[in-house]
Amino acid sequence: MRTSQFPLHTLKETPSDAEIPSHRLMLRAGMIRKLASGLYTWLPLGLRVLRKVERIVREEMDRSGALELLMPVVQPAELWQESGRWEQYGPELLRFHDRHGRDFCLGPTHEEIITDLARHQLKSYRQLPVNFYQIQTKFRDEIRPRFGVMRAREFVMKDAYSFHLDQASLEETYRVMHATYCRIFERCGLDFRAVAADTGAIGGSASHEFHVLADTGEDAIAFSTESDYAANVELAEALPDRDERPEPSKELELVETPNAKTIAELVEQFGVPVEQTVKTLVVESADGGLVALLVRGDHELNEVKAEKLPQVASPLRFASEEEIRAAIGAGPGSLGPVKLPIPMVVDRSVAVLADFTAGANIDGKHYFGINWERDVALPGVADLRNVVEGDPSPDGKGVLTIARGIEVGHIFQLGTKYSEAMNATVLDENGKAVTMIMGCYGIGVSRVVGAAIEQHHDDKGIVWPASIAPFQVALLPMQMKKSEAVREAVEKLYTEMQAAGIEVLLDDRDLRPGVMFADCELIGIPWRVVVGERGLKEGQVELRARTASENEMVPLATVVDRLREALG
């Protein structure tokens, strides 16, 4: 391709509404253009990348044995009413009606449609298992679209749905999809983690999210330094940092702490180590009263975990100061386990503390040197907190690191939620109707493009992984209008590269070199070849990887071979 036929629309200045690197760079490189909030046109340059990701996804899905099909974006309300989601889904589902007044929606996902298809197409256990997939535009009327294609309302998704006679078959396909997703993201050149995810109300034992690690990710994930354990921070199990509680070594002491209402003030004024303090949070209990939740001063309460406790009301609600005073007789800054008049649950890390400090349930006073059993009975123990960096990994191997991640994929063992609601059955070998068991597997294809940039860029622009770069090589002639030699050499190289199957972009704009270099770096082409009279005198051209800081002089005759080798 030549820039005269494939115009670049690069910008020197960053549009003001772009917050994160991928959004800024996609706009500056001329990959996308916004039409309205959450709606983007993919320009030719951006589409080349999107198609490359799609191709990798398609190849790996095909290889896994999945069957591609294509379902409509517009979906009739009847199917959603049948599954019960017409009422459940909320305003994210964009609804409208046709000229006859029939209700429709734009598909945010396709469980209903595929289940309807399956119940008509699949009649026999002999047709199972089967895994259908499509790569298609989805629409979700997001409350707040942002970050360009990372959270758009209209986006490209690969969604797959598998159907099985039994759980074992579902689990087998689930394993295959897990492996397929790993291959897809590896091939895209991404540093990612498969993360254990919440199965939510649907139940079942298995759901994994695939996260690309990047500082701007919207999710915090915890993963082990020694094993492949990884989980959303909200879900990661928090273990105590030791197995046994040390013996008491200090006496219980009531201390006047008139100016210490927070843990930070207590630590600052009395020099107690923060990990020897306990904070007491009061929430509504399941029976309508109050219950205290105790976590270490340096830890954070995990509201999702707390809400799941039988003692705690769901949804979680913190008690007001008035409620706390009425029940305990002291303010929120002076609470602790000793002589606490309401039930309590303590975090595992609190249960292994000795000689710790907490409020005395008397305004302006704390107890120092508290010990369980000696000073107060140890109440119920539970996992109440968010994991922190350095916690032991729940699988016993290594410690946890915390990083931010961008969710690019999610695989799910659905079970019979949809097949049951929509009566999707097949006949088993005894001729008996059996409800099919389902799995579903999604990849945010357009989000992968953004995530790749988020992970691979520098101050000059995008640094594409070779597999998804819009072009593999940029061929930059220096003063081609003036130099016959340059013109000849460049045309020859261009022809040779094309013959060698290399995706090359020849910059024939005859611009100043600095402009060509800057554009080439901004759009992130992995290799560049500079042809100038200077080098040609020695029979050489300059070769440079996007990641390199130095040119390499390569004989004109061998540069194509070098590139073919480098590109694999």
Add this chain to the structure above:
RNA sequence: CGGAGUGUAGCUCAGCCUGGUAGAGCACCGCCUUCGGGAGGCGGGGGCCGGAGGUUCGAAUCCUCUCACUCCGACCA
């Protein structure tokens, strides 16, 4: 939907407070010079100043109402 903010040229922004008939840089078109890291000169095209209403002799500017967009929160590929 709650809170905060912004709408002026394709992009980045000035002008608004204190009303007087539309500006700069980049981008675009033409000519010339320049040419190894985003050049320079001259000339040119491009605006319902988000929209509607009001105040005024006169509104980008003041007032009211609207619409769109962005940021912070809950949701998700």
